Amino acid sequence: MADGTNLPDLRRRGRLPAPDNLVRAVGDAAMAMAWRALRPGERGSFVRADTAPVSRLRYRSEDGWGADLFHLPPPPGAAGEPVLLGHGLGATHRDFVLEPGGGLARYLQAQGHAVYLWEHRGDPSSVPPADAGPFSVDDIATRDLPAAIDRVLEHSGYGRVLVAAHGLAAQSLLIARALGVENRLAAAALLGPAVRFAAPASATRFAGVVAALLPGGWTLPARRAQQLATPWIAGGADLGSPGTAGSLARGRLRHGGADLAGGVVKQVARWVAEGSLTDATGRLDIVSAQRPLPAMVVTGQDDPACPPGAAEPLVERLGAEHLALGPGWGHLDCLLGEQAPGQVFPPMSRFFHEHRRQCR
Numbered sequence: 640m641a642d643g644t645n646l647p648d649l650r651r652r653g654r655l656p657a658p659d660n661l662v663r664a665v666g667d668a669a670m671a672m673a674w675r676a677l678r679p680g681e682r683g684s685f686v687r688a689d690t691a692p693v694s695r696l697r698y699r700s701e702d703g704w705g706a707d708l709f710h711l712p713p714p715p716g717a718a719g720e721p722v723l724l725g726h727g728l729g730a731t732h733r734d735f736v737l738e739p740g741g742g743l744a745r746y747l748q749a750q751g752h753a754v755y756l757w758e759h760r761g762d763p764s765s766v767p768p769a770d771a772g773p774f775s776v777d778d779i780a781t782r783d784l785p786a787a788i789d790r791v792l793e794h795s796g797y798g799r800v801l802v803a804a805h806g807l808a809a810q811s812l813l814i815a816r817a818l819g820v821e822n823r824l825a826a827a828a829l830l831g832p833a834v835r836f837a838a839p840a841s842a843t844r845f846a847g848v849v850a851a852l853l854p855g856g857w858t859l860p861a862r863r864a865q866q867l868a869t870p871w872i873a874g875g876a877d878l879g880s881p882g883t884a885g886s887l888a889r890g891r892l893r894h895g896g897a898d899l900a901g902g903v904v905k906q907v908a909r910w911v912a913e914g915s916l917t918d919a920t921g922r923l924d925i926v927s928a929q930r931p932l933p934a935m936v937v938t939g940q941d942d943p944a945c946p947p948g949a950a951e952p953l954v955e956r957l958g959a960e961h962l963a964l965g966p967g968w969g970h971l972d973c974l975l976g977e978q979a980p981g982q983v984f985p986p987m988s989r990f991f992h993e994h995r996r997q998c999r
Contacts, residue, residue: 698790703768709756717751721795727806732756733895759783773855777919780814799825817928826933826994833945847912857901865896880969882976934959939968
């Protein structure tokens with residue numbers, strides 16, 4: 640698809656959103672009314688989103704799945720080394736653009752990069768082939784990621800790409816590297832990339848049941864569940880992200896969620912049950928199979944999904960630069976937290992600057 644297709648502007652003005660369609664307007668009004676009914680003494684904004692229009696690029700994986708890359712061009716005169724941003728589990732590309740001012744995407748764009756926001760199979764922009772079946776994280780890693788990078792390099796004219804990947808996207812990248820299907824990375828910033836899991840015994844048992852019994856072809860309606868939960872979210876701490884403002888946390892749930900594929904949930908559940916990041920067969924330890932890669936690893940002390948120890952084996956294996964954020968930093972705070980633009984984005988930009996010549 641050609642550049643120039645504008646996305647809806649989700650900025651909120653006044654008490655109610657400027658609607659791009661009746662369904663969204665009614666939904667936003669209902670969520671706002673529910674929020675105010677539940678918390679009559681609080682008059683903070685219901686959502687806080689600043690998503691300037693970007694253009695779409697379409698890519699297609701080898702097995703027929705199609706999805707979008709959302710493109711932010713570099714400033715005039717900038718070199719425009721490409722940066723691919725990948726989101727976490729149950730999220731979308733909006734994690735990188737919800738923060739007022741444009742979040743990490745706009746920050747890196749201002750630093751001279753061409754920015755590409757990656758969505759993959761199962762995300763809202765994706766379209767399956769007629770014969771689509773169940774899929775796992777391995778399919779995202781070995782089919783969607785290489786196809787997306789193909790499209791980025793074709794569009795940008797560079798030979799390698801920089802990557803900033805959060806949560807599941809980081810794990811997918813590591814799987815792709817371990818399986819030897821992706822060698823065109825100049826450097827990678829990995830945010831919350833859990834590779835070891837130490838869940839309580841009850842959670843481990845439950846994860847084992849999910850991994851064994853959940854049908855891989857099911858789709859869990861996580862997107863709608865997040866939307867319905869929005870009025871009950873008082874602050875980012877309710878999402879395991881104490882540094883994220885409540886209005887932004889609610890905006891993220893309302894506009895930034897995605898459904899969960901059963902095959903992906905089964906694989907993640909097996910990681911938790913068995914304690915390690917592995918491929919779909921469960922036989923390949925992804926950390927042990929990693930090859931050299933310039934990397935920065937970002938962890939938060941209060942991140943329930945990836946406490947610092949969960950990423951430490953990866954830091955050691957890659958000899959990665961480790962940005963260890965202290966108390967009060969949760970899973971989304973490195974992207975959406977109020978302190979992220981001052982404490983996370985500049986070190987990441989500096990890291991990319993050190994390796995941007997490797998893109999050529």
